[in-house]
Amino acid sequence: MSQQVTGQRMERKDEVVIGLEVHIQLNKLNTKLFCSCSTDYHEDEPNTHVCPVCLGMPGAMPVINEMAIKFAVKVALALNADVQPFTVFDRKNYFYPDLPKDFQISQYDRPLAWGGYVTIEAGQGEKKILLKRIHMEEDPGKLSYRGSITTARYSMIDYNRSGMPLLEIVTEPVMNSPKEARQFLNKLRIILEYLDVFDGSLEGAMRIDANISLKGGGRVEIKNISSFKGVEKALTYEITRQKNLKRRGKEVRRETRHFDEINNITVSLRGKEEEQDYRYFPEPDLVPVDATGIIEELRGTIPEMPEQKRIRLAEQYGIGENFAKVLVLDLKMADYFEEVAKSLAEDGINLNVAASWTVDVLRGELNYRSKDFRFAYSILEPAEMVKILKYLTDGKITEKSAVEIIRTILDKGGNVDMIIEEKGLFAIANSEIEKLCREAIEKNPKAVEDYIAGKEQALNFLVGQVMKATRGKADPAETARIINKILS
Amino acid sequence: MITEKDVLHIADLAKIEISEEEVQKFKEDFQSILDYFNILDEVEENVEPSFQVLPLTNVFRKDEVKESLPREDVLRNPKHVEDGYIKGPRVVE
């Protein structure tokens, strides 16, 4: 059914060619890449998470964090890349105020992995976004300014971030629209969260360099975009800018630009584009990594990826494709659904109900409150949700009540039974309603006559009688149905 | 032949400001030293380069946090500091 379109260079048909370099901070590690400083610096004062190594003090030496290699290999395997058994760290030599050694320890010609791919939805099917390579490197420090980058007379440097472990994932230039770029990034982030190697919500966790060229024009690189939205906006702006230049007969120069997040435009960064000569050579203070053992150890341990989970959820729980697709976008949501579904399955309940209430209702209520499924787990455990859904399918509560219970718990906490009791939410059992309907019918022969004669209001009157008797707890639609059944 | 332009380019790569007179002097020094280095051209191509002396691989560290430097130690050496930040030169020309 789905077409597999492999993103090879499709320049003949498409005008726009986009490639991305994604820098991911492996911030779920405890320590930095080459030193034992804590990675948990985000809330702290500047320059409080540094040591001689990540400050680049004379005489300090790097030592590789073994867990960082493992995380990186995990990612490379999950992205279907060719993980290299022998990999080396190299010095990338350039000067910049945020680089404590004025070189960065990175990888050049023997990176951790070559190739790989990520599938995204495109047009009539799927598109494989091919990767060029995956390698590891250290993060530089962070520059900030009083005022703006262009007006500040000096920079303020915080080295807390210096030495953080980065994974650089480079795609082939195979995306053809800003939307595809954004989809790729979304998919990548989900995969990374599944692998539990990074927390995408932390500041600086993901930084993207986007390369774009229009047919016939030079390649423009937009550096250091910090959000997915930013990538889409920057690329959209660039396409417009470049098309305008072409229309005016001007050449699109090959250059590096910076994305101005406030004005949503790109601005030229380097006056004259010089090819940087990084003078790469192997880091002499480190020895090579023989990753064969690590690759073998990790190969069987890659957790279930979104693709596989989607297929399995649909099959295992008999839920619709569309539900499955949405559920796998958030690992915690998928896990939540599964816990709920497993309990309900024992009772033979149609699990599309569970899916719908997870995906449509609960997720909606969480989004409205700017919360996520981590929060849901803490305040409305799956077991409690199971209760709600069982009561619902048994007819003991109405849909309206179910939503009310969920909202109450999300806002104030508490447990399901307690809330039902406080608010008196138990619906009247159908047998009870039937009894009351028969009573209403008996007591109101005129209305019955009128209804049979074709007056719709009469039905409402009868329903009203039942509602009165139950003090509004009966489900009006259900009541009407029962009355109809009795009278037919 | 090393030209003055080469010397200036190298000085820029190395971020070392050099004066007019120095350009001349370095040019001469570089020429004679590089001429001497040309003896390396005689070495055959099909020899493996030795990047390292000892055949070590996989020297690793556990992912366990150790104490960072107290901030006073960090800020003791830089000449320009402000509010806990190290002040650096501006990045726009």
Next chain:
Amino acid sequence: MISVTEWRERLESERCSDMLSELLERIGESKLNAYVTLSEDAIKTAELYDREELKGKLAGIPVAVKDCITTRDLKTTCSSRILHNYIPPFDAHVVERLREEGAIIIGKTNMDEFAMGTTTETSYFGVVRNPHDLERVAGGSSGGSGAVIAGDEAVLSLGSDTGGSIRCPASFCGVVGLKGTYGLVSRYGLIPYANSLEQIGPMASNVHDLILLFEVVAGKDERDSTNAGRGFRFEKKEKRLRVGIIKEMTAKDDVMTKFNESVELIESLGHSAGEVSMKSFKYALAAYYVIAMSEASSNLARYDGVRYGHALDQLDSWTRYFSRVRAEGFGDEVKRRIMLGSYALSAGYFGKYYLKALKVRTLVKNDFQRAFKDYDVLISPTMPSTAFRIGELADPLTMYKMDVNTVPINLAGIPALSLPIGFANSLPVGLQVMGDYFSENLILNFALEIEENLDRGEAFKQI
């Protein structure tokens, strides 16, 4: 020269703090210029010894440390203007070991700027004078560490050796110095000039003291990824050795005379001597300088005036700021090597220089391996001449060529020491003894035997 034995004998009847004050006074009046900084804590440490609160293998022994090895809270300058005010927040691994064994760190010794030189003439703080002749250099780059031993200004010292920087001053000053197998002594805290070539090593007035200090500093350190992970324990062993004389390593006539005398002595002690030729050595000097300069160009990039060291009063735009700081902070030789190193690594030249140099390294390693099949140790004169007059070597290339006998050892990473074997025209001459990887015990036993059998009056006269 003061041996550990002598110092300890005196400690039996004198107070350590008095002895140390006397030493510091002598240093204060010295013309050698061997120290950059003296430690204010030295007397306090000596007092600890007097109160019997200082224990360890080096308890109460005054040790001098080369100024490219970091010492916590004690200025560490690499004899450069660019670090003239730098105070490290951490000790080098070897310094930690010294402190653990109760050593008294007297101060930091003068050197060639960033270890780039053979005479200490590139030091920002001026040249170190040779105790045997004040108009001559002490050798380099660990000139200060050599001079303090020969000049009675320390009992033990640590130097560093990238292309001969321990062995050269040992030879010129008439003291013993050892560069061990690459990786035996941790480089954590050694401010790097050329990482794949250099090692910290001991210098002393005699081989026993050398062994004592080497046993203390060698050993495992997890903070150095190129560390061999083992220590060193000396074991006396008597053995008849096959001694190889390296044909390509020669010297001026006066030095060769002394060298040939020592060969006669070696043979008279029952060892056999033969000649061995190392074809790759023709390229070794060029290869050494290419590798060293390339690594140095990268190692010294960090000195940009931002986090430590020499800085400008006004912050400017970054390219101008960095370039000005470095122009003011570095001496000419350092600038030369940084620039040439950048050139050797740059696009288009990487294959011609850097990669070729690494190939020569393989050839040199192979030549040594081949030689060690036929010989237990290899010997040569340490330096091609005795100590030069200050200012005698004017141009860089002539200076570089003085390292011709010492650099192949660093390329291969094997151990080598320099042992004083006498005088030529009243200037010390050194014998270089080389061994296979981790054969320090063999080399030291051999050196001990030669030292014991040399005319003591000749070789170790007090100045």
